[in-house]
C-alpha cells in the first residue's frame with residue numbers, strides 16, 4: 001500500500017496540494033481537521049469532545065486522532081493521503097506501527113516561513129460544501145465570497161484569526177516540527193513559500209501515479 005503524508009505548518013498549502021494529488025494518484029484522502037470540524041458541526045460525541053481544543057488551536061489528544069487514522073487506513077487498502085496527520089511524535093510512531101514492511105511511505109515536507117503563513121491564513125476562505133480553499137489576496141473567487149465550483153457562500157474558519165494562527169504555529173514548532181527528523185529518510189522537501197501551483201509542478205512526476 002502507498003501512503004503519502006503532507007507535513008508542514010498550517011497555511012503551508014497542504015490542503016490545496018492534496019486536492020491536486022488525489023486527482024492524479026489513486027489515493028483516499030484523510031484530512032484530520034475536516035473530520036474534526038465535521039464532527040463539531042454535527043455535534044456528535046466526537047465533536048463535543050474536541051470542540052474546545054480545535055477552536056482554540058490546540059491539538060486534540062493523540063489517542064482520539066490515532067483511532068480515527070487507524071480506522072481510515074484499515075478501510076482504504078488502495079492507499080491513503082494524510083493531510084494534517086501525524087502531528088506529534090506519538091502519532092508518527094503510531095502511524096509507523098500501522099504500516100507493514102512492504103508499504104511505501106512518502107512524506108512531503110513544506111518548509112514555510114511564519115510571515116507567509118500569517119498572510120495566507122488571515123486571507124483564507126473555505127467552501128464548507130465542496131472543500132475548495134481560496135485566498136482573498138492571491139486566489140480570490142470570481143464572485144465576492146462565493147465558491148466558483150458550487151456557488152455556496154465562503155466562510156472564514158474560526159481558528160484563522162491572527163491570535164489563534166500564532167498559537168497554532170507555536171504548537172507546530174513545538175510538537176510537529178520534530179517529525180521532520182523522525183521521517184528524515186522518507187522526506188521530500190519543498191519550499192512552501194512558493195505558490196501551490198509551483199509546488200505541484202515540482203512534485204507531479206514523483207507523485208502522480210495511478
Ligand code: AMP
Pocket residue numbers: 010032033034036053054055057058059060061065083084085086087088091159168
Ligand atoms: P487543520 O485543519 O489541519 O489546521 O486542523 C485544525 C485543528 O484540528 C487543529 O488546530 C487541531 O485542533 C485539530 N487537529 C487536526 N489534525 C490533528 C492532529 N493530527 N492531531 C491533533 N489535533 C489535530
